[in-house]
Amino acid sequence: MKLRTFLTSAVAAAAALAFTAPAALAQTAYKSEYRMSLVLGTAFPWGKGGELWANKVRERTQGRINIKLYPGVSLIQGDQTREFSALRQGVIDLAVGSTINWSPQVKALNLFSLPFLFPDYAAVDAVTQGEVGKQIFQTLDKAGVVPLAWGENGYREISNSKKPIKSPADLKGMKIRVVGSPLFLDTFTALGANPTQMSWADAQPAMASGAVDGQENPLAVYMAAKLHTVAQKQVTMWGYMNDPLVFVVNKDIWNSWTPADREIVKQAAIDAGKEEIAIARKGLVEEGKPLLKDVAANGVTVTELSAAEREAFVKATRPVVDKWKGQIGADLVAAAEKAIAARKK
Numbered sequence: 001m002k003l004r005t006f007l008t009s010a011v012a013a014a015a016a017l018a019f020t021a022p023a024a025l026a027q028t029a030y031k032s033e034y035r036m037s038l039v040l041g042t043a044f045p046w047g048k049g050g051e052l053w054a055n056k057v058r059e060r061t062q063g064r065i066n067i068k069l070y071p072g073v074s075l076i077q078g079d080q081t082r083e084f085s086a087l088r089q090g091v092i093d094l095a096v097g098s099t100i101n102w103s104p105q106v107k108a109l110n111l112f113s114l115p116f117l118f119p120d121y122a123a124v125d126a127v128t129q130g131e132v133g134k135q136i137f138q139t140l141d142k143a144g145v146v147p148l149a150w151g152e153n154g155y156r157e158i159s160n161s162k163k164p165i166k167s168p169a170d171l172k173g174m175k176i177r178v179v180g181s182p183l184f185l186d187t188f189t190a191l192g193a194n195p196t197q198m199s200w201a202d203a204q205p206a207m208a209s210g211a212v213d214g215q216e217n218p219l220a221v222y223m224a225a226k227l228h229t230v231a232q233k234q235v236t237m238w239g240y241m242n243d244p245l246v247f248v249v250n251k252d253i254w255n256s257w258t259p260a261d262r263e264i265v266k267q268a269a270i271d272a273g274k275e276e277i278a279i280a281r282k283g284l285v286e287e288g289k290p291l292l293k294d295v296a297a298n299g300v301t302v303t304e305l306s307a308a309e310r311e312a313f314v315k316a317t318r319p320v321v322d323k324w325k326g327q328i329g330a331d332l333v334a335a336a337e338k339a340i341a342a343r344k345k
Contacts, residue, residue, distance in 0.1 A: 029256045030064060030065070030256065030257070031093075032066065033066050033067075033068050034065060034066065034067045034068070034093040034094060034253065035067075035068060035070055035075060035092055035093045035094070036050055036053075036054060036067050036068065036069050036070060036092075036093065036094040036095060036096070037070050037073055037075050037076070037083055037086070037087065037092040037094070037095040037097070038050045038069055038070065038071045038072075038073070038095070038096055039071070039072070039073055039080055039083075039097075039098060039101065039200070040071060040072075040221070040224075041069075041071035041072065042069070042071070043224045044220060044221060044224045045152075045153070045154070045218075045220050045276055045279040045280040046096065046098075046151070046153055046245060046276075046280075047069070047071050048276060048279055049096050049151045049245065049247075049272055049273065049275070049276030049279070050069050050071075050096045050272075051069060052271075052272035052275055052276060053067070053094075053096065053247060053268055053269055053272035053273075054067035054068075054069060056268035056271060056272055057264065057265055057268045060264045060267075060268060061261055061264055061265075064261065065257070065261060065264075065265065067093075067094060070092075072201075075091060075092050076091065076092070078199060078201055079199075080098070080101045080179065080180070080199065080200075081101060081104055081180045083095060083097055083101055083102065084097065084101070084102040084104075084105045084106065084143075084145070085105060087145055087248065087250055088143070088144040088145060088250070088251075090250055090252055090253075092250065093249070093250050093253045094247075094248065094249050094250070094253070095247075095248055096151055096245050096246070096247050096248075096276075097245060097246050097248060098153055098243055098245055099111075099112045099113070099243060099244050099245070099246065100112070100113055100179055100181055100184075100243050101179065102246070103181055103183070104180075104181065104182075105143065106139060106140060106143050107327055107328055107329070108135075108136055108139045108328060108329060108332055109136070110181075110183050110324060110327065110328045111127075111132075111136070111328050111332060111333060111336055112241065112242060112243060112244055113181060113183045113184065113187075113241050113243075114183070114241070114320075114321050114324060114328070114333070115187045115240050115241060115313070115314075115317040115320055115321065116239075116240055116241075116310070116313060116314045116317060117241070117321070117336065117337075117340070118155075118239075118241065118242045118340065119239070119340070120239075120345065121242075121281060121285065122343045122344060122345050123340040123343055124152070124242045124244065125343075126339045126340055126342070126343035126344075127336050127339050127340065128150045128244050129150070130339050131335065131339070132332065132335050132336050132339055133150065135332065135335070136332075140246065140248065144251060145248045145249070145250065145251060146248060146249045146250075146251055146254045147246050147247070147248045148247045148248065148249065148265070148266045148269035148270065149246075149247040149266070149269035149270040149272070149273035150244050150245070150246060150247075150273050150277070151244065151245035151246070151247060151272075151273045151276040151277060151280070152242070152243070152244050152245055152276065152277045152280045152281070153218055153221070153243035153244070153245055153280065154218030154219070154220055154221075154242065154243065154280045154281070154284075155218060155219075155239040155240075155241070155242050155284075156216045156217055156218055156239075156240065156241055156242070156243060157216065157217070157218070157219055157222070157235060157236060157237050157238060157239065158176070158214060158215075158216045158235070158236050158238060158240075159214055159215060159216070159217075159222060159227060159232040159234060159235045159236075160174060160176070160213050160214030160215075160232065160234050161207070161210065161213055161214065161231035161232060161233060161234065162174065162213055162214070162234065163234060164234055164236065164301060164303040165234065165236040165238070165303065166236070166303060166305065166309055167309065167312055167313075168191045168192055168312060168313060168316040169192070171188070171191045171192050171193040172192040172193070173192070173193070173194060174193045174194065174213045174214055175193075175194045175196050175211075175212045175213045175214070176188055176193045176194065176195055176196065176212065176213065176214045176215065176216065177196050177197075177198055177203045177206065177207070177212045177214070177215040178195045178196065178197055178215075178216065179197070180197050183320070183324055184197075185197070186320045186323065186324070187240075187317055187320050190316055190317050190319060190320050191313070191316055191317065196212055198212075203215055204225065204227075204230055205230075207227070207230040207231055207232060208229075208230040208231065210231065214232065214234075215227070215232070216240075218243070218280065219235075219283075219284065219291055219292075219295060220279075220280055220282075220291075222235065222295070223291070223294065223295065228295075228298040228299065228300050232300075233299060233300050233301065234300070234301050234303070235295055235300055235301070235302050235303065236302075236303045236304075236305065237292070237302065237303065237304045237305065238305055238310065238313060240313065240317075245273075245276070247269035247272065247273055249265065292304075
């Protein structure tokens with residue numbers, strides 16, 4: 001009888017261990033700190049999005065998942081273009097990354113850099129929050145990371161130290177700092193400019209010294225970086241491309257967490273992404289676009305293009321769109337164009 005009782009107890013204990021083992025193993029495999037890579041710090045909407053995500057995860061997991069921010073892509077010595085590879089390799093655990101910076105490794109992300117494809121915020125939302133966005137997430141998953149949510153760096157506007165830019169002719173010969181993407185080089189070359197690839201850390205001293213004439217970035221970046229202090233006194237609102245951000249996790253890290261914690265991290269990313277997008281658009285979606293008044297208050301001339309003026313830029317860059325459609329995926333571009341055409345404005 002005692003033997004039977006012992007055996008019954010042993011079987012029950014083994015069953016209980018088998019049931020709890022995966023969760024227990026996952027729990028013991030948790031790191032004391034997870035590293036999140038960001039290009040910009042918390043003074044910018046981008047960095048704020050990472051901070052919101054980290055805080056929500058920490059709170060909702062009762063500190064089981066503790067995330068530390070590493071802005072300035074400091075985990076990879078400031079090289080933005082290496083971020084995606086480092087994330088895949090496990091040098092980085094989580095990231096809020098730019099579709100621009102990751103486009104050399106994931107060609108489909110060049111979709112968002114096609115010049116003048118997205119005429120307004122409704123167009124961006126129609127793509128990221130619809131079937132095309134899901135398709136891009138599947139592509140990212142196949143490329144080796146776990147994408148969870150969309151954020152936004154914003155529409156990239158152009159600034160310079162010389163004159164108002166109202167037509168492609170105004171850009172002729174201008175030295176414009178651009179990120180390390182071949183599509184950006186093609187776009188600015190088509191507009192007659194002299195695109196100069198350099199890191200953001202090098203860009204600001206170059207603008208201050210006059211080594212470059214201008215740059216293109218969202219206005220939130222322009223303001224937070226105080227670019228009016230480095231001779232950027234001319235801003236043109238041309239909205240030539242929008243830079244969505246993606247909240248992602250390294251696959252091995254993702255698999256080390258319990259299913260319940262994965263769900264928490266995912267929902268936290270979705271919530272943080274929505275808040276971050278609102279921050280990125282603040283002052284540009286309200287009546288009168290108050291952010292433009294803030295820019296002008298620094299002694300900056302703000303130029304807004306008419307529909308006809310914008311169309312001249314569209315026409316000048318159309319060969320670039322045609323060239324890149326094949327590399328991105330003609331079907332994906334067509335699906336995006338269809339979603340944009342059908343959007344609710």
